[in-house]
Amino acid sequence: MSARLQECDEQRGKRMPKRGRERLYLVFDDWCHGYSIRMVNLLQHTAGSGHPAPVHFSEPFCRIMAPLVSYFTSAFGSKILAVFSRDPEADSESYFPMLDVRSRCVTFAPGQGCPIPPIYYLPVGNELFSLSFCSFEMLCSEELSPRLQDQSCGMGWSWKQLSEKPPFYVDNVTSYSLHPQERTFLFSTKTGATEATYTFDTEKRSWKLLGYWKLPFAGCGHFDLGLNCFVGLSKEPDTLGQLYSCEVPIYDTDDGLCPCPVVKLCKENLLSECPIDMHVGATLVYMGGKSEFCLVQCVSPDQDRMDEEDVAHGVQLPGRRFYCLTTSSLSFNKDKELTTGNNRRLQYYKVPKEATKPFLQDPVAFWM
Template sequence: MPKKRPADERAGGRASKIPSRRRKHLYLVLDDWERGYSIRKLDLSSDSDSDDVDEANGPDGRTGTELRLPPAVFRLEAPRAHSGLFAAFGTMIVATQLTPRGTIPMFDVRTRALTFGPRQEGQPNPCCTDFVQVGDNLYFIDDSCFMMLDPPPPPPKFAHPYIQIDWTWRGLPVPPFDDCPVSYAVHPDGRTIFFSTQGQTKKHTEVATFTFDTVCSQWTRHGAWRLPFRGRGYFDCELNAWVGLSGQPDNLGHLCTCEVVSADANTTDGHPPPTCKLSKEKLFCVDPAEKHIGATLVYIGGRSKFCLVQCIATDDRKGGVWEEVLPECLCYLYRVTTFSLKYDMNGDLRTVHHRLRSYRLPKIATEYCDHLEKPVAFWM
């Protein structure tokens, strides 16, 4: 009997010529180690954890099962309690706080390799720091400086094995504002970053939005308005808009979309405020037995697919009053919700296809509030 050929051979070898696309995962950075942090990888595919995950018809649905966090893929020894000092670009997760070696560790989630980059001049302010990825470069901005992390060039073909080509921080033109950005987004042109501020600037005292052209290395003022997000906004090609968590206190827990503003500023007063829309649903918890602590929105691509990582506190006592709950009686969870966005027939912004998972945080991960109020999550 003739032997069966492998499937790729039966297809004329075509399958072997098609490069396999690496499936992305959600990476959480947790402050759950007595000497530093751990990085954990979550599989958000539809068939993952299918026995333990409940499907919900809306954002108010809850999972009936608390899942265990997966084991750490990497542990980092570094000063704790600073979630704002982690960044990601490409396949790298970067910890910008100083380690005992005086360098910044960079963990490659694809190769599971660790490398070290140069430390920045001065210590970043964890309360006023934003990292923005544009192409293969990472940009760092706070209330005192603006820099870019330059990757090393490819090594020469016949380089000596002991010659090391390092990463470098490159200083950029100082921003035309003195306070920290409250929101930012990358333009779909792949070269322009929008930053919004609310407060004192070097020439203006009102709310304002500025752009930085990463090719020309030039700042431009775009008008006396701000992007409607709290933190980062993501460009979604299906909606042709930026998407983010609403930055208005009255709309806490709602998503908003913002039309993409032209990167060209050819008028004296800049561009008028962009048109924005608010989602009908509130994504944050509404159960009276739960309390919202913090949340992070992550864009996971596809057809307007997003992931919300929300930290909530629960009181399992029947009839418990939040004001009377002792800290040791609280249980903290990371609720991970994946969903899609679309405009309905009336043009209203809706969230659909929700899928929820809840992960109980270990007690050590709740010692500092920073990672609870600002969950660190990356889609890579």
């Protein structure tokens, strides 16, 4: 391990909660005024066999009143943010809630100025970057004005529009991740048969073409120090439910472009093996520790007969839906193949019937 990566890990460890305090937080759009957040203590679960009997979630950890067109992200340690857009002229006093799951304290930051999906949120230190179809913004802290200041919080937040526009169309993004030095993030794109990966240096405020290849997984990838690589979930039909690992590319070479890093595909599949479980969507959650991950999969044993127009309008799925939680630890075997160990099908949870399909196709889950 390089001294720089070791230093990054030590700094990251100081910001993380003590082992055993972490919980899985799941967000649902099941409330008429907004969203509910459910908490699951995975560390209390015991390994089960077969198809566990579905159970109900416990009462919501909290509810967040917000427009039912909001985007959730985690940032600043133990905070969950419910971000929604605003009209900067007609609704200049609009703020979105930031819930700290440790203190259960809610603070507020100004809403964004009408970003257009797709939207990607990347926390870097005490800043949150938001890249959307029409804007590139940064949420940063500032001293609170006297009007907003109180005894519970000494800092405020504001959005800053960045002039460094990305050198690609945001709707062509296939995957993204944060470099382990926590200064640079990577975006991969695909346009036709052309693949490319770009980096953005948050200190130099500059974009750079890294190479004509893309990160292998779909959506967000997680850097794991034990494996010294990025890990992400495949959503391609032939490999759906399998995990990819990707070595960290050397992005600061003198000659500009770097070769495609080494990629490995895990042979094991983490999706539910029950024949009646129809796959709806899945999210991979990084649990830290010894390369530990949790797959949050939404399944339905009933046939889905909705058409595309129904899905676009966010109608509810007919029949039953469940969240299947599976934890696993990754490692490289003696043949240097990526493999899973200690796979545990923990529990099936009954999804609130009010939750809509678009929200369940990419389950919103955080480990903190």
